[in-house]
Amino acid sequence: xxxxxxxxxxxxxxxxxxxxxxxxxxxxxxxxxxxxxxxxxxxxxxxxxxxxxxxxxxxxxxxxxxxxxxxxxxxxxxxxxxxxxxxxxxxxxxxxxxxxxxxxxxxxxxxxxxxxxxxxxxxxxxxxxxxxxxxxxxxxxxxxxxxxxxxxxxxxxxxxxxxxxxxxxxxxxxxxxxxxxxxxxxxxxxxxxxxxxxxxxxxxxxxxxxxxxxxxxxxxxxxxxxxxxxxxxxxxxxxxxxxxxxxxxxxxxxxxxxxxxxxxxxxxxxxxxxxxxxxxxxxxxxxxxxxxxxxxxxxxxxxxxxxxxxxxxxxxxxxxxxxxxxxxxxxxxxxxxxxxxxxxxxxxxxxxxxxxx
Numbered sequence: 001x002x003x004x005x006x007x008x009x010x011x012x013x014x015x016x017x018x019x020x021x022x023x024x025x026x027x028x029x030x031x032x033x034x035x036x037x038x039x040x041x042x043x044x045x046x047x048x049x050x051x052x053x054x055x056x057x058x059x060x061x062x063x064x065x066x067x068x069x070x071x072x073x074x075x076x077x078x079x080x081x082x083x084x085x086x087x088x089x090x091x092x093x094x095x096x097x098x099x100x101x102x103x104x105x106x107x108x109x110x111x112x113x114x115x116x117x118x119x120x121x122x123x124x125x126x127x128x129x130x131x132x133x134x135x136x137x138x139x140x141x142x143x144x145x146x147x148x149x150x151x152x153x154x155x156x157x158x159x160x161x162x163x164x165x166x167x168x169x170x171x172x173x174x175x176x177x178x179x180x181x182x183x184x185x186x187x188x189x190x191x192x193x194x195x196x197x198x199x200x201x202x203x204x205x206x207x208x209x210x211x212x213x214x215x216x217x218x219x220x221x222x223x224x225x226x227x228x229x230x231x232x233x234x235x236x237x238x239x240x241x242x243x244x245x246x247x248x249x250x251x252x253x254x255x256x257x258x259x260x261x262x263x264x265x266x267x268x269x270x271x272x273x274x275x276x277x278x279x280x281x282x283x284x285x286x287x288x289x290x291x292x293x294x295x296x297x298x299x300x301x302x303x304x305x306x307x308x309x310x311x312x313x314x315x316x317x318x319x320x321x322x323x324x325x326x327x328x329x330x331x332x333x334x335x336x337x338x339x340x341x342x343x344x345x346x347x348x349x350x351x352x353x354x355x356x357x
Contacts, residue, residue, distance in 0.1 A: 030323035031300040033292035033346075042292050042332070042348050044300030045321040047341035048087070048100055049074055051107030072107045074098055074342040077335040079124030079166070082311040083131060084148075087333065089343060090122040090135065097122055097135060099150070100343075102317045110150050117144060117152030124166040124213070124307065128189075134174065136164035143167050143176060143187075156192035161185075166213045170220055170237065177224070182208040184224065184239065198239030203229055206241035213307065217263040225271070230255045232271060245286040253280065253288040260307035264330065270308050272334070277302045279334065292346070293334070300346075303339025308332060318345055327352045 032040035047053070051072040077098075079090035087100040088110070096119060097110040110133070113119055121139035128134070131148030142157035143164055156174065157164065163180035173195070174187040183199035199208045209228030216222055221242065222235040231246030246255050256275030263269050267284040278293035279302075293302040311331045322328055328347035336342055 030326070032323075034290055040326065040351060041290065042346050043321075043323060043326055043328075045318045045331075045345045045347050047299065047345065048343040049341055054100075054105040054107060072098075076337050077342050078306045078337065079122070079136070080307055080309050080333045080335045080343060081125045081127050081133075082309065082314055082331075082333065083127040083133075085314065085317075087343065088125055088127065088133065089335065090125050092121050092123060095119050095121065097125060097133070102314065110146060112146045112150055112152035115152070116155075117146065119144060123164070126167050126169050128169040134167045134169060136167040136176065138163050138165055138179065143174065143192075154192075156187055165211075168214045168216060168222075170216050173237070175214055175222065177211050177214050179210060179212070182211060184211070184214065184222075184235075186239065196239060198235065199224075205244065206233065206235075208233075212258075213260050215261045215263050217267055217269075218265050223261050223263055223269060225258050225261050227258055230258065232258060232261060232269070245282070250276075252291070253282075260305070260335075262308045262310045262332075264310055270310070270332070272305045272308050274304050274306060274337075277305060279305070279308055279332075297339055299341070300344065301339070301341075302334065302336055302344065303341075304337040305334050306337050307335045315347075318347060322347055322349075325351050 031044040033042040074089055075091055076093035077089045078092050081088045085103040089098040091098055096113050099108050099110055119137050121137055122135045123138050124136045126134045133146040135144045137144050141163055142155040144155045145153045147153050162176055162178035162185055164176045165179045166177040168175040169189060172189045174189045176185045178185055182201040183197050185194055186196040188195050199206060208226050211224055212227045213225040214222060220237045224233050226233050230248040231244050233244040234242045236242060255273055257273055258271050259274050260272035269282045271280050277295040278291050280291045281289045283289055315328050315331060326349055328349040330348050332346040332348055334344045
């Protein structure tokens with residue numbers, strides 16, 4: 001029956017395309033932020049949503065008949081990380097961590113996501129220097145640990161201890177963002193024992209209202225998205241409050257729903273705003289430098305973005321997507337909880353040589 005459908009559609013298409021001239025597909029140039037005439041600093045490179053993104057774009061036969069087999073598809077991503085030639089994506093709805101192997105062009109699940117390692121609602125993931133994966137699972141109420149080979153190693157967190165929504169490893173410390181008690185718990189990375197905590201429910205300095213994400217700067221200072229208070233707070237590694245920035249509003253530099261945070265080696269802060277559907281970039285003095293993204297369904301746009309990750313180690317996999325003359329300094333990976341493009345990859349850099357003249 002399927003072969004017959006193929007034959008009928010092929011005949012129909014031959015008849016139609018033989019009578020009607022095929023329009024030329026418009027050429028789409030590289031998408032840069034900011035837009036001309038400003039000097040480009042960020043280029044959209046590629047997106048990932050299903051395993052077909054490793055193979056080829058969808059053909060007219062895929063569209064008319066559907067794919068030959070069920071595709072592996074990211075449904076509702078949040079956390080995203082890169083390590084050892086792979087992108088790791090926490091899918092809160094599929095209840096798994098996807099592994100996008102860039103070297104093998106393979107789309108799979110984390111090996112240990114079965115049995116004792118079964119995930120319920122993985123929100124965020126952090127991968128340490130040893131390749132161990134720490135997954136903040138909000139519904140399981142634990143930080144689930146997988147080894148370098150992806151196999152389950154253990155889990156931190158007792159019953160009702162916390163509701164983890166993000167996790168960060170700094171040396172031998174494990175920082176857990178606890179949405180249940182509006183605080184950050186500090187655990188010993190080796191044993192899981194609680195060695196400290198900071199924050200409480202409130203609106204004052206050092207207090208939180210629905211904290212969501214955490215990252216560290218070049219001096220191991222901590223940046224926390226205080227989503228309910230529309231701000232980013234900065235702490236030292238022991239949890240002492242340093243400073244904060246942000247207020248609700250729709251002007252440049254203000255926030256509506258700040259979530260993912262990432263800090264580059266120069267101390268520039270990237271803040272995802274899922275309401276504005278963009279990312280704002282601030283220098284270490286909290287001055288807004290630029291923003292990129294924006295709502296839409298065209299390549300490079302965002303739809304309910306959640307997290308942003310900076311990566312310097314896998315530029316070579318995406319260099320071929322860069323426009324001539326555009327030199328990539330590092331990659332920016334952004335997860336989108338809605339829309340067709342679930343993981344967007346951008347390059348931060350600058351035009352060099354004759355291309356910049």
